Amino acid sequence: MCCLLGSDMAVDHATPLFFDATCLYAATHSPTGGSARLIRLCRLGWFAGWASQLVMVEAERAVRRKGMAATLVEYERLLRFAPLQYAPVPVSPATRYPGINPKDAHVYAAARACNARYLITLDKRLADEINVLAGDPTAISPGDFLQQVLPTHLDYAMESTAGQRPEGDDAET
Numbered sequence: 001m002c003c004l005l006g007s008d009m010a011v012d013h014a015t016p017l018f019f020d021a022t023c024l025y026a027a028t029h030s031p032t033g034g035s036a037r038l039i040r041l042c043r044l045g046w047f048a049g050w051a052s053q054l055v056m057v058e059a060e061r062a063v064r065r066k067g068m069a070a071t072l073v074e075y076e077r078l079l080r081f082a083p084l085q086y087a088p089v090p091v092s093p094a095t096r097y098p099g100i101n102p103k104d105a106h107v108y109a110a111a112r113a114c115n116a117r118y119l120i121t122l123d124k125r126l127a128d129e130i131n132v133l134a135g136d137p138t139a140i141s142p143g144d145f146l147q148q149v150l151p152t153h154l155d156y157a158m159e160s161t162a163g164q165r166p167e168g169d170d171a172e173t
Contacts, residue, residue: 011117012154017042018050018087018116020107022123023142024059028075029067034142038120039082046153049084052110056084087114099133101126111137120145 017038027035042049056079063075093109094102104126111119119139121127127139140149150156 010152010154011047011149013045014048015118016048016050016114016116017145018107018111018114018119018137019055019084020051020119020121020123020126021055021058021062023120024051024056024075024078025062025066026122026142028059028063028071028078031074034146035120035122036078037146038142039078039084041150043081043083046155049082050087050111050114050116051084052087052089052106054089054106055110085114087111087116089113100129104129118145118149 019035019039023035023038026033027039030036038047039049041047060072060075063071067075087110089106089110090096090113093105094100097105097108100108104123107119107121107126108130116137119127119130119137120142121139122141124141127141130137130139
């Protein structure tokens, strides 16, 4: 579990979440998992979802390498319906962020370029590098985000007190 930087601040509809390739891949393979739930919450307008073209290409390569034809169709469907905005990647991110593994520097650079408050990743090594060496944005797993951050959403308390939870955050998914 990571220490959430700025965790005392509530999140809202404009809070930018940057998804790395591990999460896009996981959402394709596990439509009821945490990554897919977060992408659904972005689709519902609870957060602003971001990724970069490099991240999307990396995820597609993983899907093609490890999946079947149906998995590729699911990935394409995910991208078609996910409201992800494209973050730019600065030139030479590896030299700009020497504390981050050069192969992952583009992920961190793109998350910073879109002013993401959270970088959603299943890559523990990357999360540790960002949270220990670099800091902002906070790198966090989808599960930790759903448990620790989602309850601070300004509308979450209203939904919960009304006996409802936002679609995409039901107990079975």
